[in-house]
Amino acid sequence: MNRSMTKVNSLILQTPALHPHITPYVLHCARQSAFLHTRVSTRYHVPQMFPIHSSAGRFIDIYSSMLSLILGPNLNACDDNWEEIQSKRTILAENEVEANKLVNNYRFGFRKWKSHVTERPFEDRSEVVKELYSELNVIKPHSGHLITCGNVAYVFLFGWWVSLAYFLVSILMFITVTGVPYGKLCWKLSCYFLWPFGKSVHEVLSEFILLPSPTEVPVRRDHRFSTYVWLLLGYPPLVLIHSLACFFSWILIFTIPVSKMNARTLAVILLLPPEDVSVSSQRKHQGYETRALLCCYHATNWYYYKYTVDGINVFAVNLLPLVIVAILIGYIDRDNKYASSDVKFAIAIGSIIPLSYYIGMGIASISAQSNFAVGAVVNATFGSITELTFYITALLRGHQAANPCLQEIVKAALTGTLLGCILFIPGICMIIGGLRHSEQRFNSRSTGVSSALLFISVGGVFAPTLFSKAYGNLVCDACTNSTGGNISCNTFCIFLPSHLLCVFVIRPLVYTVSALLPVAYFIGLIFTLKTHSHIYNIHVGEGQVTGHDGPVVHWSRWRSLVILIMATVLMSACADLATEHIQPILNQPNISQYFIGVTVLAMVPEIPEIVNGIQFALQNNISLSLEVGSCIAVQVCMLQIPILVLFNAFCDVGFVLLFSDLHLWASIFSVIVVNYIFMDGKSDYFQGTALVVVYFILLALYYFAPSPSGC
Numbered sequence: 001m002n003r004s005m006t007k008v009n010s011l012i013l014q015t016p017a018l019h020p021h022i023t024p025y026v027l028h029c030a031r032q033s034a035f036l037h038t039r040v041s042t043r044y045h046v047p048q049m050f051p052i053h054s055s056a057g058r059f060i061d062i063y064s065s066m067l068s069l070i071l072g073p074n075l076n077a078c079d080d081n082w083e084e085i086q087s088k089r090t091i092l093a094e095n096e097v098e099a100n101k102l103v104n105n106y107r108f109g110f111r112k113w114k115s116h117v118t119e120r121p122f123e124d125r126s127e128v129v130k131e132l133y134s135e136l137n138v139i140k141p142h143s144g145h146l147i148t149c150g151n152v153a154y155v156f157l158f159g160w161w162v163s164l165a166y167f168l169v170s171i172l173m174f175i176t177v178t179g180v181p182y183g184k185l186c187w188k189l190s191c192y193f194l195w196p197f198g199k200s201v202h203e204v205l206s207e208f209i210l211l212p213s214p215t216e217v218p219v220r221r222d223h224r225f226s227t228y229v230w231l232l233l234g235y236p237p238l239v240l241i242h243s244l245a246c247f248f249s250w251i252l253i254f255t256i257p258v259s260k261m262n263a264r265t266l267a268v269i270l271l272l273p274p275e276d277v278s279v280s281s282q283r284k285h286q287g288y289e290t291r292a293l294l295c296c297y298h299a300t301n302w303y304y305y306k307y308t309v310d311g312i313n314v315f316a317v318n319l320l321p322l323v324i325v326a327i328l329i330g331y332i333d334r335d336n337k338y339a340s341s342d343v344k345f346a347i348a349i350g351s352i353i354p355l356s357y358y359i360g361m362g363i364a365s366i367s368a369q370s371n372f373a374v375g376a377v378v379n380a381t382f383g384s385i386t387e388l389t390f391y392i393t394a395l396l397r398g399h400q401a402a403n404p405c406l407q408e409i410v411k412a413a414l415t416g417t418l419l420g421c422i423l424f425i426p427g428i429c430m431i432i433g434g435l436r437h438s439e440q441r442f443n444s445r446s447t448g449v450s451s452a453l454l455f456i457s458v459g460g461v462f463a464p465t466l467f468s469k470a471y472g473n474l475v476c477d478a479c480t481n482s483t484g485g486n487i488s489c490n491t492f493c494i495f496l497p498s499h500l501l502c503v504f505v506i507r508p509l510v511y512t513v514s515a516l517l518p519v520a521y522f523i524g525l526i527f528t529l530k531t532h533s534h535i536y537n538i539h540v541g542e543g544q545v546t547g548h549d550g551p552v553v554h555w556s557r558w559r560s561l562v563i564l565i566m567a568t569v570l571m572s573a574c575a576d577l578a579t580e581h582i583q584p585i586l587n588q589p590n591i592s593q594y595f596i597g598v599t600v601l602a603m604v605p606e607i608p609e610i611v612n613g614i615q616f617a618l619q620n621n622i623s624l625s626l627e628v629g630s631c632i633a634v635q636v637c638m639l640q641i642p643i644l645v646l647f648n649a650f651c652d653v654g655f656v657l658l659f660s661d662l663h664l665w666a667s668i669f670s671v672i673v674v675n676y677i678f679m680d681g682k683s684d685y686f687q688g689t690a691l692v693v694v695y696f697i698l699l700a701l702y703y704f705a706p707s708p709s710g711c
Helices: 002-013 016-030 034-043 054-071 074-086 096-106 127-133 149-175 180-194 221-251 256-267 302-306 314-319 321-332 341-368 372-382 385-400 405-437 444-461 463-471 498-531 557-580 593-618 622-650 661-677 685-704
Strands: 089-091 200-204 277-280 288-295 538-540
Touching: 096 341, 096 622, 127 302, 149 180, 149 221, 149 256, 180 221, 180 277, 221 256, 256 288, 302 314, 314 321, 314 341, 321 341, 321 557, 341 372, 341 385, 341 557, 341 593, 385 405, 385 557, 385 593, 385 622, 405 593, 405 622, 405 661, 405 685, 444 463, 444 498, 444 622, 444 661, 463 498, 463 661, 498 622, 593 622, 593 685, 661 685
Parallel strands: 089 538
Antiparallel strands: 200 277, 200 288
């Protein structure tokens, strides 16, 4: 024993940088043994509940091996208790609003949101992020190479035609004679925009300005005349050229520096007197002081995927025009003269992605700035608005057109959302997080609550289907239509006359299930948020909250509410267009309608949730990644489906809670698989791969499955 202790101490002393991360584990395990309690606790003065850092995770196995020599059989109990210690978190927040948002992320039933809802101080950002938001009017020391792949790509994508436009405008200005000064400027800028890297545009500080105010000294008459010629002949075509360059470079995202360069040229440089603009790398010009207007070293930056506009990621901002395009071509081009139904459907479905992102940001902003009750109401009201809007619109349109296929598509979309949130979202998060962090741990107790609710959800939702499978062979003659096919209520034609069948069997059963599922959901809320909130044990650490002047939120409560309402209205319009033009997609002979429902219609609205889950996993917060999918899956079964049943009770659209065999067994199998994976409280890329493979196997089943009968 003394020899083992000497070896442990020597190895620990050789890694002093790891003491703050490793020693809590050593201390905790040592306290399981009375023999080591005094020696370790006096040697390393570390609090017992200090959370372990992820960077030291790969050294845990080494120390576990050493402790096994000392603790022996007590080590297993130590590992079990250590998992409980890891689940206790201290949130590091920048201000009170962000702290509230982070706490809401861990609350059961609240939508998980990764992006910040407040403006982060620019001086606290990393150098990489500062570079993204920096203006192009600062000359910086640059020691790298200017001939890069991105800069060369700029010449082929933008540089040659922008330079050509300046060359043609310079010729036009020379022809007018009075515009010769502007012609010279355009010639200089033509050379500049062909290869702007390493060069700079300066303003020579002089007494001339473009359009002086009446209180200032009048400029020369010839200068004013040349300015009018420039504004009428030279400036308009360059506005068009720079606008196109701004648009395309912004859409490509990674070339946003090019967009900034063109926008600054259009708004500043081209409105200055030509004699005040110098294209060079010098700070002085003819004895005058100058100030830099434009200086660019790189046309691309791969970190622009982090760029945000008013708190919204640039990808969502760029997709927002799809909403306008979808509405315009959808409601104006009724005869499909300019766009086919396939194109309209694709645009309408794509427009759901940015609207879902804006709805998520609005929910997170209101919840973070309000108390718990308001946040819970907002999450319950708008949390499932994206999916419910599409489902209700599809049911209404299917009922109006007497098209039963849309009802089956809604059921397929419900099942596809369930499968994707159970298998794909946690699976892809495990893969990406496991590739960076090797092995990740999560709170198995909180995950166990979600798993139990998943079992209850699937059992309740598919109870009518199981009932029909048990007694579906008994069919009454009166429950058939004129063609001999069975109608939806025929499987319950057991002991009752046909005219009383749907009233006394199917409806009471469905209503009973739809009433019990929300009750189970609210009991889960009370359990995790009130009586057993210690399962999460989330609190804000002392001294971590900053910003005494008050945080600057991107969206206020009222602004968030207005955006939520507008996004919901636009979502309804896009969902209406998608269901209107979905029929040509469903008529494809080689693709099952089930497959379209469980893939496109189910997973497109969940893309923001997938992105959030991946970001959580990359930050070694796999618990939230798993809760993202579980939360949506539970809400689908315990809230969305009961709401659809309630809607059908008031507006009979023919929605019957009976699913096909494929939906039934795929959902049950998925819940069993995911609960088996979550048993040990650990995750890695192999377990994630297993979940994703199972998901794609089920998609293959749906792809080759025949379409619903009658469709």
